[in-house]
Amino acid sequence: MIELLPSILASDFARLADEVHAAEAGGGTVIHVDVMDGHFVPNLTLGPPLVKSLRKHTKLPFDVHMMVERPDDFVAAFAEAGANWMSVHYEACPHLHRSLSLIREHGMEPGVVINPATPVEVILPVLPMVHHVLVMSVNPGFGGQKFIPFSLDKIRRLKELRQELGLTFRIEVDGGVDAETIASVVTAGADLLVAGSAVFGGGHAEQQARLLLELARK
Ligand code: DX5
Ligand code: ZN
Numbered sequence: 001m002i003e004l005l006p007s008i009l010a011s012d013f014a015r016l017a018d019e020v021h022a023a024e025a026g027g028g029t030v031i032h033v034d035v036m037d038g039h040f041v042p043n044l045t046l047g048p049p050l051v052k053s054l055r056k057h058t059k060l061p062f063d064v065h066m067m068v069e070r071p072d073d074f075v076a077a078f079a080e081a082g083a084n085w086m087s088v089h090y091e092a093c094p095h096l097h098r099s100l101s102l103i104r105e106h107g108m109e110p111g112v113v114i115n116p117a118t119p120v121e122v123i124l125p126v127l128p129m130v131h132h133v134l135v136m137s138v139n140p141g142f143g144g145q146k147f148i149p150f151s152l153d154k155i156r157r158l159k160e161l162r163q164e165l166g167l168t169f170r171i172e173v174d175g176g177v178d179a180e181t182i183a184s185v186v187t188a189g190a191d192l193l194v195a196g197s198a199v200f201g202g203g204h205a206e207q208q209a210r211l212l213l214e215l216a217r218k
């Protein structure tokens with residue numbers, strides 16, 4: 001099933017609950033939450049208190065994308081705050097199996113993320129234990145960047161691997177997904193589509209989410 005995951009990074013934080021409601025009304029089904037620490041990526045965003053506050057305003061699952069060093073330190077706090085899915089970067093986790101296990105032990109769905117320059121093959125050993133693989137189609141840290149076309153090859157490769165290995169993980173794509181690129185990521189095999197600026201950028205989140213979903217499901 002194709003799902004749209006509005007990324008609140010591009011929303012108006014002062015009106016966060018309203019922004020989420022608008023994206024939900026337009027068909028968004030999972031809320032993507034970008035956590036940045038100023039070390040793993042050169043930007044700062046938000047932490048568990050924001051997830052806790054927002055939890056009261058929506059029943060949609062929260063997909064927390066950890067762009068931090070030592071994500072294990074924050075697993076319990078995000079789980080308590082009400083996060084549902086958590087993805088950690090291959091590049092930030094020297095003990096990736098431990099990190100993914102910890103996420104599951106805390107009742108969240110674990111996902112592994114790979115940066116644009118990281119090949120799919122390095123995450124082969126953990127594919128059986130993840131709920132989703134997140135393919136970064138921009139270098140993480142900022143919204144509004146341009147989609148990197150070779151990400152499509154990685155999505156296709158993951159889809160093949162899933163079939164060959166008889167697995168069920170979902171394939172998520174994040175970065176530069178907009179009206180121009182969304183059809184190509186779906187054709188390549190992604191089914192969880194993160195969009196930040198394309199949903200929240202123009203001030204009409206409901207209509208923009210609806211349009212993206214129409215283009216994705218064509
Ligand atoms: C970037 C974040 C993305 C970001 C995507 O590091 O992981 O989730 O919000 O923004 P757009 O959709 O504008 O590329
Ligand atoms: Zn993200």
